Amino acid sequence: MKRTALVAALVALSASLSAQAPNWIDPYKPIAQRIIAAAQADDFAWRRLAELTDTFGPRLSGSDNLERAIDWAVDTMKKDGFDNVHKEPVMVPKWVRGNESLDLVEPVRQTLPLLGLGNSVGTPYGGFESDVIVVKNFDEMEKRAAEIKGKIVLFNAEFVSYGATNVYRTSGPSRAAKVGAIAALVRSIGPTGLRTPHTGATVYTDDAPKIPAAAIPAEDANRFQRLADRGLKIRVRLSMQAHFEADSQSYNVVGEIRGRELPNEVIVVGGHLDSWDPGAGASDDAGGCVVTWEALRLMKKLGLQPRRTVRVVLFTNEENGSRGGNGYRDAHTAELPNHVMLLESDGGIFDPEGFGFTGPEKAKATVVSIAGLLKSIGADPVRDGGGGADVSPAGTVAKAPLMSHLAEANYFQIHHTPADTIERISPKQASNNAAAIAVMVYVIADLPWRLGTEK
Amino acid sequence: MKRTALVAALVALSASLSAQAPNWIDPYKPIAQRIIAAAQADDFAWRRLAELTDTFGPRLSGSDNLERAIDWAVDTMKKDGFDNVHKEPVMVPKWVRGNESLDLVEPVRQTLPLLGLGNSVGTPYGGFESDVIVVKNFDEMEKRAAEIKGKIVLFNAEFVSYGATNVYRTSGPSRAAKVGAIAALVRSIGPTGLRTPHTGATVYTDDAPKIPAAAIPAEDANRFQRLADRGLKIRVRLSMQAHFEADSQSYNVVGEIRGRELPNEVIVVGGHLDSWDPGAGASDDAGGCVVTWEALRLMKKLGLQPRRTVRVVLFTNEENGSRGGNGYRDAHTAELPNHVMLLESDGGIFDPEGFGFTGPEKAKATVVSIAGLLKSIGADPVRDGGGGADVSPAGTVAKAPLMSHLAEANYFQIHHTPADTIERISPKQASNNAAAIAVMVYVIADLPWRLGTEK
Numbered sequence: 055m056k057r058t059a060l061v062a063a064l065v066a067l068s069a070s071l072s073a074q075a076p077n078w079i080d081p082y083k084p085i086a087q088r089i090i091a092a093a094q095a096d097d098f099a100w101r102r103l104a105e106l107t108d109t110f111g112p113r114l115s116g117s118d119n120l121e122r123a124i125d126w127a128v129d130t131m132k133k134d135g136f137d138n139v140h141k142e143p144v145m146v147p148k149w150v151r152g153n154e155s156l157d158l159v160e161p162v163r164q165t166l167p168l169l170g171l172g173n174s175v176g177t178p179y180g181g182f183e184s185d186v187i188v189v190k191n192f193d194e195m196e197k198r199a200a201e202i203k204g205k206i207v208l209f210n211a212e213f214v215s216y217g218a219t220n221v222y223r224t225s226g227p228s229r230a231a232k233v234g235a236i237a238a239l240v241r242s243i244g245p246t247g248l249r250t251p252h253t254g255a256t257v258y259t260d261d262a263p264k265i266p267a268a269a270i271p272a273e274d275a276n277r278f279q280r281l282a283d284r285g286l287k288i289r290v291r292l293s294m295q296a297h298f299e300a301d302s303q304s305y306n307v308v309g310e311i312r313g314r315e316l317p318n319e320v321i322v323v324g325g326h327l328d329s330w331d332p333g334a335g336a337s338d339d340a341g342g343c344v345v346t347w348e349a350l351r352l353m354k355k356l357g358l359q360p361r362r363t364v365r366v367v368l369f370t371n372e373e374n375g376s377r378g379g380n381g382y383r384d385a386h387t388a389e390l391p392n393h394v395m396l397l398e399s400d401g402g403i404f405d406p407e408g409f410g411f412t413g414p415e416k417a418k419a420t421v422v423s424i425a426g427l428l429k430s431i432g433a434d435p436v437r438d439g440g441g442g443a444d445v446s447p448a449g450t451v452a453k454a455p456l457m458s459h460l461a462e463a464n465y466f467q468i469h470h471t472p473a474d475t476i477e478r479i480s481p482k483q484a485s486n487n488a489a490a491i492a493v494m495v496y497v498i499a500d501l502p503w504r505l506g507t508e509k
Numbered sequence: 510m511k512r513t514a515l516v517a518a519l520v521a522l523s524a525s526l527s528a529q530a531p532n533w534i535d536p537y538k539p540i541a542q543r544i545i546a547a548a549q550a551d552d553f554a555w556r557r558l559a560e561l562t563d564t565f566g567p568r569l570s571g572s573d574n575l576e577r578a579i580d581w582a583v584d585t586m587k588k589d590g591f592d593n594v595h596k597e598p599v600m601v602p603k604w605v606r607g608n609e610s611l612d613l614v615e616p617v618r619q620t621l622p623l624l625g626l627g628n629s630v631g632t633p634y635g636g637f638e639s640d641v642i643v644v645k646n647f648d649e650m651e652k653r654a655a656e657i658k659g660k661i662v663l664f665n666a667e668f669v670s671y672g673a674t675n676v677y678r679t680s681g682p683s684r685a686a687k688v689g690a691i692a693a694l695v696r697s698i699g700p701t702g703l704r705t706p707h708t709g710a711t712v713y714t715d716d717a718p719k720i721p722a723a724a725i726p727a728e729d730a731n732r733f734q735r736l737a738d739r740g741l742k743i744r745v746r747l748s749m750q751a752h753f754e755a756d757s758q759s760y761n762v763v764g765e766i767r768g769r770e771l772p773n774e775v776i777v778v779g780g781h782l783d784s785w786d787p788g789a790g791a792s793d794d795a796g797g798c799v800v801t802w803e804a805l806r807l808m809k810k811l812g813l814q815p816r817r818t819v820r821v822v823l824f825t826n827e828e829n830g831s832r833g834g835n836g837y838r839d840a841h842t843a844e845l846p847n848h849v850m851l852l853e854s855d856g857g858i859f860d861p862e863g864f865g866f867t868g869p870e871k872a873k874a875t876v877v878s879i880a881g882l883l884k885s886i887g888a889d890p891v892r893d894g895g896g897g898a899d900v901s902p903a904g905t906v907a908k909a910p911l912m913s914h915l916a917e918a919n920y921f922q923i924h925h926t927p928a929d930t931i932e933r934i935s936p937k938q939a940s941n942n943a944a945a946i947a948v949m950v951y952v953i954a955d956l957p958w959r960l961g962t963e964k
Contacts, residue, residue, distance in 0.1 A: 104735055105739075108616075108732050108735050108736055108739075109616050109617060109736075109741070110617050111613070111617045111618075111619035112619060118618070119617050119618070119619070122617065158566070161563075161564050162564060162565050162566045162574055162577065163566075163573065163574070164566035164567065164574070167927060246932060247703045247928075248702045248703040248705045248922070248923065248926065248927075248928035249705075249788070249926070249927040249928040249930065250703045250704075272932070273928070273930045273931075273932045276932065277562075277563050277789075277930070277931075280559055280563050281563055281564075284560075284563075286564070333704070334732075467703070468703065471703065471704070472622060472703075472704040473702075473703035473704040473728070475704065475728045475732070476728075477701060477727070477728045477731060
């Protein structure tokens, strides 16, 4: 027993020594504590998120709601005392959902929940009536191509993970069109909710006709499957007014805390202000906007001015076009070599889960040391894979390290649904995520060396 | 230590002796085991529930769906080999929801989820636009009566329990009309879901004008509260086509297993086949219909014919009229003195939680002994309070003991919502509830004495 205890003590000692941070991190420890304490002192982040989502609602590209939210963000950042607050013009697509409906005709008449997929075309006026063929995957679709021709296909693929299953939403409609389907229904990409439909973009390919595409809740997909398995005919009327209008003027919102020594070196943080239309876009991605924005506000509040510039960008049109991320890259081409690191928050602001990182191994080690300052709020893990749809276009050209903020516990339950509202997020979660990003970004911006140049 | 162990053993022995069932229960033990085993042997109950809800969908009084479900139930009971299968005519109200919508106009334009309350009147064609005054309870409404006059009131009462909170749905609209409101919105009666609205009947009183009444999800009620707390004006357009049409012909479904010795003494079990329109009425109350129906099917399957008659009644029009329960009472007036006990299942078929009982104390002791046979499936608790909207009208006249089947764990999460579908219920739950009711009802129907006549 004594021997074992001695060995255990030695192992613990050795682990503690090897985990000890290098000296450079020490001065940042009290600063990190101050930032965390300031973030946790009130529910400012949550209240800002509530104000944004309550006042402006969903913010689909091309909508007045989005542009009003953008103007509010500019005004509010100015009031926060940020430097260089402005908006940068980006033309965005304007997809309009219009009225849409799905009515079961056989075996019984019933109106069912439906949520058209973003980018979908509409049906002819009044819709059309058709049998529905239910398939579980693309293999079954290919095998039953002859049956599907001229009919509506339902992809009833059980949700495994967003990465694994959303191919049915993105590629399913065009693949169905290739075998002659006249419309595609997709089981919602997410865990079974409370009859909750999930929208999201579909991506038409050029080698097939564009057919109307919409999501139905998991419960309805299961019901269709059971009806089909019993040999019953399923017939529906699908009506969708979805269409595109002319591109619309929108903007990325930019605000900064200028660096005290190297103002031309820039760390970018941000999320996207646009959202899908059924919910309030609270987790996707007003939350990401607010917690990255909060990172700068917390620095400002504490009088922390790092060596380099920290820039928050609230991107437009992530959901159905990525025009904001591409627009930022194009507007800042000359400046991209001075981009030190870009961090995106677009995976929810539930309990902090740390960060994703893409970049040199030695830069990752630096980031791991900084993340160690966030152990008390659970934000210390660093896993491989950083960036996102908004920051990666610029980051890729800049060849800069890319990071993602991670806090996605309940994200796919409400992702792209009417339930993406602030009720899912607690004030504590909002504050802790703001603190995590503030500490990470402040230290990177203040490092004695430029992140990514570690030898 | 030894002393304590001895005392504990004596206590255990004494408890075991006092809990020992009287002799009459002994012959029913193997029968109860056979019934439970037969119910658990397959997922028949769940599949029947799936067939009912998948094939006929929601079954609002006055709808074709309900009448088709009724005819299917009659046919299927006949195939089950029940005695005296027939339907009994009942005229039911026909409330039609029509199109309905709630559009936020200020502070931003947005279409919001809405679910009109059953029995509500509609708005003028095209709806009307009005400010919304948010109140947390009736007291606040009375205090702010002057503000409310000519406007829409929102009752944002947090859900405490169905019994405590549904007064806002039932009485709120007429009380609001009395202070001059032109329409009433009610925070949905249920825990916060996934932006899930709950419908249900409102009850107009004669001393106030009938004003349109509808439910909104908890999330939207909270948002309105926050906007109002910030001093912002909330303005909406409410449009509802809700109206009544002429009463419609419907039916209660009746099937029996005739008693082998006392066929004129009747035990009634049942639920209601009608449902609200947004979901599939799986928990409310196709589940109650199926598990009470299954009680008879299991007896039939096992060749169990009790002394007295067991009758299953699938009532029509529980939700918005109680015409089925009243109709049964009126059609069976002469026979009511022979009603031994009436049991209703209308609180979900989640994990069994036992039974509610109203009747003589000594009859309750008999029921407690029978429930003891159901310990292995958790259905042994017996609490005070039995009956329900369907069986109580007849039971009250008959002065017979009334029982409720209890299994309501997740009931109010999905009650009167689009999410009341079979996905919420497992095959095991359906089988165990069928077994619980079958055992309880078989033994009561077979008792050497008539339940309620215990000395």
